[in-house]
Amino acid sequence: MADMKATREGYGEALLELGNELQSVVVMDADLAGATRTGVFKKAFPDRFFNAGIAEANMMGIAAGLSLSGKIPFVSSFAMFATGRAYEQVRNSIGYPHLNVKICASHAGITVGEDGASHQCIEDISLMRGIPGMVVISPADVVEAKAATKAAAYYKGPVYIRYGRSNVPVINDRDDYKFEIGKGTLIKEGKDVTIVATGICVDSSIKAAEALKSEGIDAEVINISTIKPLDTEIILKSAKKTKKVVTVEEHSIIGGLGSAVCEFLSENYPVKVLRVGIKDVFGESGSAAALFEKYGLDSKGVTKAVKEFLS
Amino acid sequence: MDNLSLKKMANNVRKGIIESVHAAKAGHPGGSLSAADVFTFLYFEEMNVDPKNPEDPLRDRFVLSKGHTVPGQYAALAYRGFFPVEELMTLRKVGSRLQGHPSLGLPGIDMATGSLGQGISAAVGMALAGKMDNASYRVYTLLGDGELEEGQVWEAAMFAGAHNLDNLCVMVDNNNLQIDGTLEEVCSPYPIDKKFEAFNFKVINADAHDFDDIRRAFKEARETKGMPVCIIFKSIKGKGVSYMENNGEWHGKAPGDDLFKTAMDELNAMGEELEKEGDR
Known part of the structure; x- marks a missing residue:
């Protein structure tokens, strides 16, 4: 049986590498750093991690301001709040000015599980896809999640990536695996x-x-x-x-x-x-x-x- | 710049507001006029900006959180030399860089705004980046008083206060009128000063139409260390055009040709008076 790992783990692993590769990477969370896996970045790079508190709308705006000052902000919450609660901030403060902000949301879809429908975002792709110029990525496994996160850091412009909470089989652990934005x-x-x-x-x-x-x-x-x-x-x-x-x-x-x-x-x-x-x-x-x-x-x-x- | 020169420039800015909004047949003159003196002071005195190098990483930043009053900012930017004054007449027209609300792509515009409550967050992000980089620039953001009803304003204030962003200067254009009436009639955000103080802001009150007082307020703001500042500018909506003053009707509509002429006559008369004042 294949290894099982949640895609959000790939996000945390990528952030750790990116923290060393790019000094301009800044990570924000809205009081879910443990769950979204931004916590691993916080531990390694405390000076470049900021907790917005439970205030997703403001977090998106701060990310916009950071990107306008040369930073590459990665902002995280659950998909429900990143794309739902803060939809209009993402649309008007990040999408419209086409800013270099990476919206990396975990706990997408129904595999959030026991928390139920209030936390199971099944509309995030739809919401983000409708914003002109927004790249929308949905990785298949932890390998792809890590590769997509890293690709997003080196792409200039707004990107939305959705990650899951639950462990899922690893399917891309092969030597010739390569991720490219826009390629199936x-x-x-x-x-x-x-x-x-x-x-x-x-x-x-x-x-x-x-x-x-x-x-x-x-x-x-x-x-x-x-x-x-x-x-x-x-x-x-x-x-x-x-x-x-x-x-x-x-x-x-x-x-x-x-x-x-x-x-x-x-x-x-x-x-x-x-x-x-x-x-x-x-x-x-x-x-x-x-x-x-x-x-x-x-x-x-x-x-x-x-x-x-x-x- | 001395007070008389500032007054003359503010009068030009007011004329630019009326002319551009009239030409566009749409726009928000009331709140543009109430902030005209503040716009003028910011661009001609307070902020470290260079029209020849509008993207300078070391420049002071300005985010117009009350984005609908951008005709006032456009006029100040144009007279400061960021783009030709004639371009003001393209306001709100197809293909113009002067969008109905601030949009990136026009020199001097640091952030796209218009949806109320969002600009202040971007300004907080810029101030945070400045602190991370040990940069000397300051970040200014102007909010409407009605805008304070947006919850996001207080999320941003909480963050700025918690992070002691003393390079952030929040300004409130307190003209006491919003679309549906006075602030009290709609949903009072008062007391504004106590609210910002509760979020660890230094609060400064000033008269939005008195350059001595504006100068004093910004000086005090710059000298404040360890906490962000909020300057509450008590202002008159529609200031400078008699029939627009304290009249909420002129929040978001353009004058027709007759009222345009009345407004311009008044502003031109004011201009002549200021010239005479200089001769004395």
Whole structure:
């Protein structure tokens, strides 16, 4: 069995390296440094860490001011508060002036688990994707989370990255793994159907493809870690081959990866698309695994959805 | 700059406000005029800025948290030489660098603002960066008094006070009028002084239309160490144009041609009077 690690761990590991590489990196949190993993940076670089307290809106504005003074601020909270509570600050104080701020939010999606719907952000991709010029990244595992964080530091402009709370399988621990903003990855070739997945649903999609194989369905699996800008080339190529596309994400089916893929395909190569995700409902309390199963995002759920879609 | 020169310049700034808002057929003259003397003092006396080097990392910063009154800032910037005075007439027009609310891309604009409550946070971030870098620059941010109803203002004040940002100068344009009425009629943020004091600010009260008092307030602000400063400028909304003074109606609309002429006649008469004062 693969190693299990939460994507937020990759964020903390990247921040530690970035603290040494770039003196201009400054990290802020809103009283969740332990949970978001900014705490590891705080310990190593106390002079470059600032706690805004439980005041996310102000934190975004301070980050804007820091970036206008040559710093590279990484600001963290839970996805719910970073993109929800502080949406308009992100939009007007960071997005509109196109500032070099990295909004790195943990506890995205329903795998927050027991805390329940108030803390399970399933709209963050949608909210951030709508802001002109905002890069939106949803890493699949700890390896990608670390690589994406580092790439964001060297990219000039606003970036949103979502990380998860729960441990998920490591799928990218190979020597030739490389992360590039805006580039998707072909994980498995297939000819019958394209599964486009993001975040921790990449793992369940890979496992679903294995299960489908035994039933005679040859699925192609693509990891879209950068949702904006979308790697349209890799999606178009696969859609032309399979003519059927399934999107899988731990996010509302409204406004996230599924919407981004549909927006592109409907204008450029209309094929039938099934969106697997949270079906316009709020989450609930429960273990991450139980919720993943209930909301049809585990490999069984994805397998079932793909089979129904093809029949 | 002596007080008479400041008064003359402030009168030019007021004319620039009326002319640009009239040409745009939209904008916010009331709060621009109430802050016109403060804008003038900031750009011609107080702040270390250079129109030839507007991005100088060592410059003092200014964030107009009450972004809707940017016609006043634009006029001050133009007369200070950041861009041609004629460009004021492009205010709010398609393709103009003079957006309805401050936007990056125009020399002298340090932060995009307009959504109330947000500018002060950016100013706090700039002041924090200045402290991190041991830089000598100061950060100024002007807020409306109605803007104090935004919760984010107090989040920012809490942070600035907690971090002893004595390179931060918050200013409140206290003209006591907001869109729906007086501050008390809407939702009173008073007492403003006690609130800032509670967040570890040094509070200074001043008359927004008396250059001696403005000078005294900024001097006291600069000399304050170990804590951020809030200057509460008691002001008259619409100051300088008789029919706009203390009249909330002129918060956010442009005068038509007849009232434009009345306003300009008054300001021109004031200009002539100031010239005579100089001759005496």
